[in-house]
């Protein structure tokens with residue numbers, strides 16, 4: 088069996104978790120086995136059954152009020168209990184803030200090899216070999232897992248999410264959690280309400296020092312709003328407090344892999360590219376034809392951002408209107 | 412409070428990445444190695460600050476690597492820290508590295524283990540949480556600030572689309588990122604002092620690797636940028652829709 092950790096936000100499964108279930112079901116088919124999803128905390132029966140449409144036959148559900156606050160120790164314990172119950176050979180989670188804390192714990196406890204940040208399906212003809220990013224996106228490595236049990240954290244937004252048919256059965260699971268598993272207390276959570284979290288965004292509009300100052304950011308924000316995109320920035324922009332630190336992407340900031348990354352007034356330094364070169368399509372707007380970012384771009388526009396971006400926003404507006 | 416800081420050496424951020432032996436070996440020729448930025452700028456500097464403020468009594472640095480890792484660990488000592496430990500074994504299996512660190516830490520009773528959020532070479536972001544599991548400790552990932560009062564740590568950390576404040580009684584493993592501290596530059600006094608600080612080389616424990624990198628691949632080069640006139644943004648939108656299929 089393959090077990091997969093599914094995350095939800097207020098009872099609704101995250102899209103990237105549906106992707107993880109589909110990923111698991113693809114591997115399960117190849118291995119001739121099934122998929123059991125593992126859900127924690129407050130989720131409805133029907134929401135869990137809906138995972139059947141993404142390839143899960145069964146959902147193991149652990150309810151415990153304490154699980155509403157994240158604890159890597161507790162989550163790992165639940166995953167291990169599920170893996171043992173299902174005699175799982177493969178354990179899957181996401182390579183996100185949750186998965187990066189939980190999956191290494193699961194792997195270490197079971198002395199299982201971990202592929203951290205998989206971007207491909209396991210190649211079973213070569214033992215169990217999985218492709219991942221290394222050197223901050225400058226290359227890929229093929230990791231061969233040699234232990235009997237394998238753990239994979241999947242890089243979100245690697246595979247498309249397509250809904251199929253079916254309903255999963257739901258079973259309650261007791262994981263033997265104790266207070267000791269919840270020693271990390273969550274005192275406060277602050278989320279940017281309404282805005283699209285950068286790590287999950289499919290479209291991202293990003294600005295660099297070329298925008299000259301925070302007072303010019305409205306042109307970028309207008310475009311983002313029209314596209315339904317999240318906003319990001321280069322490091323000097325966050326360092327100068329033009330934008331919040333959470334928006335900084337690159338080697339020392341966040342790593343994102345949106346479908347579309349629009350870089351405005353960003354030179355394309357290697358440390359910046361490290362955080363965004365997994366984007367499927369890159370558009371670069373820059374006034375310098377020699378800007379290195381053009382080499383990494385799919386589409387480029389040469390000129391002054393303050394003139395081009397409003398024009399692009401208008402074009403998107405027109406396009407959106409034609410689609411409705 | 413005794414702190415252990417995990418230090419890994421990585422290729423310089425601007426290093427040209429190339430492979431040899433039929434794409435099975437990372438070619439280190441001409442590559443400069445540095446302290447992993449997250450370990451240096453954030454984990455190490457925060458540990459030093461905690462010692463300077465009197466919250467910590469000792470700061471030890473640990474690296475898992477062969478003799479070629481010594482210049483980098485000395486460089487870390489030049490920033491500060493009382494002593495360094497090098498576990499004399501090399502691996503790119505995160506479990507093996509974590510098992511070596513945990514094995515050493517278990518025998519030396521650290522209250523706080525700090526590491527970086529990920530190493531910029533293999534980008535696993537796994538060693539810290541693995542060490543926590545192997546030591547049966549609590550773990551907080553992606554810290555953006557760390558405060559210690561008595562035996563309680565208060566940590567702000569990044570979560571999906573926001574930030575969370577956690578607290579936990581020590582012992583604890585924390586992975587650090589931007590915000591935890593401000594990068595420092597080693598001074599002459601530090602560099603001189605580092606020469607005489609103890610650097611203990613410990614033989615690796617018997618650990619069986621559970622994964623290995625069997626091959627590398629360079630990403631396919633971009634087919635070339637398609638330039639679009641600044642006066643033709645409608646064309647760009649059309650291309651994004653019908654060619655790239657992203658909107």
Ligand SMILES: Cc1cc2nc3c(=O)[nH]c(=O)nc-3n(C[C@H](O)[C@H](O)[C@H](O)COP(=O)(O)OP(=O)(O)OC[C@H]3O[C@@H](n4cnc5c(N)ncnc54)[C@H](O)[C@@H]3O)c2cc1C
Pocket residue numbers: 294295296297298320321322323324335336337338339340351352353354355356357358359362372373374375378390391392393424448
């Ligand atoms: C170890 C290390 C880690 C780093 N980590 C990161 C990281 O995580 N993220 C990151 O972003 N950087 C990082 N950096 C910094 C990085 O090297 C670059 O300095 C930085 O990305 C440059 O930001 P920028 O492109 O916004 O600014 P600049 O390099 O100043 O580029 C501005 C660009 O805007 C263009 N421009 C100017 N005016 C206009 C206009 N009117 N219209 C259109 N275009 C215009 C210019 O032609 C130029 O290309 C790191 C550096 C180091 C050494």
Ligand SMILES: Nc1ncnc2c1ncn2[C@@H]1O[C@H](COP(=O)(O)O)[C@@H](O)[C@H]1O
Pocket residue numbers: 417418419420447449450473474475476505508525526527528529530531533534535536537538539
């Ligand atoms: N060889 C190593 N020696 C000591 N610490 C390491 C080593 N490799 C990784 N680490 C620590 O673990 C963190 C995460 O690394 P990784 O899981 O490799 O991305 C790094 O930032 C270091 O603090």
